[in-house]
Ligand SMILES: Nc1nc2c(ncn2[C@@H]2O[C@H](COP(=O)(O)OP(=O)(O)OP(=O)(O)O)[C@@H](O)[C@H]2O)c(=O)[nH]1
């Protein structure tokens with residue numbers, strides 16, 4: 001248990017270095033060993049929390065908590081201030097998440113959705129690697145039939161990770177690929193089928209209709225499938241990501257989130273905003289382009305990572 005958190009922490013601490021530099025660094029400088037609770041301090045704290053994309057609502061709540069807890073003009077201990085801020089942020093996040101639960105008998109069908117460029121295909125490679133390393137039999141499906149390059153990209157990943165792939169020609173029917181993949185997984189005794197999807201079609205309505213069709217076709221083979229619909233969001237996209245997520249959530253029955261590219265942003269605090277606005281658990285976070293750069297989201301380690309020294 002401790003070891004697992006340690007590993008998560010090292011990787012995530014690395015991936016969140018930019019966020020930590022902004023929020024952790026600024027907070028430590030601002031708070032130091034202690035501060036007098038006055039207007040200037042509260043203004044600076046507000047600015048720091050907003051800069052890390054903690055969000056206006058939460059930032060205001062933290063300021064209010066500090067004002068309730070400490071009297072105006074009182075010198076507050078730096079450690080106590082930090083503890084209060086961390087605890088307040090922690091309440092936004094769900095209990096510690098583990099890997100997605102798998103169904104028995106398998107296969108567990110996992111549909112990966114999200115706008116183009118969010119990191120869907122890379123996340124599939126990372127999840128496939130993760131489960132393969134755990135001894136699971138994984139099959140991936142190139143359900144993004146819209147672009148030839150998308151099929152090629154997933155084929156390359158399948159080769160690197162060492163898992164089987166089901167695919168069609170470019171322009172083929174995505175639902176047919178998904179159906180074939182689920183059938184193949186049943187026939188081969190796979191534990192998990194990961195289905196890639198297109199991020200962009202002619203327009204948003206078309207995309208949503210295609211994805212809904214995919215769901216229906218999969219259910220012809222396994223009525224309870226897809227067991228998980230993971231929405232992949234670009235962690236650097238801020239408020240945009242929230243808007244996109246709402247569209248998917250409404251028509252796709254999204255069950256969880258994957259936040260990618262947290263290594264490339266100082267706004268890792270956006271996890272809190274996204275989590276709050278969507279009310280969906282963050283299942284995994286992506287902290288790099290490689291196939292090992294994915295971790296189940298651990299809220300405690302996350303909070304430590306963004307405040308750590
Ligand atoms: N730094 C970083 N880059 C990432 C991460 N996840 C994905 N990327 C990069 O983001 C780009 C887009 O990733 P894809 O996996 O192709 O995204 P997609 O959602 O499948 O995109 P479409 O197929 O166009 O819809 C690639 O260059 C990835 O290497 C991450 O966690 N960190």
Ligand SMILES: [Mg+2]
Nearest residue numbers: 120121144150
């Ligand atoms: Mg893709």
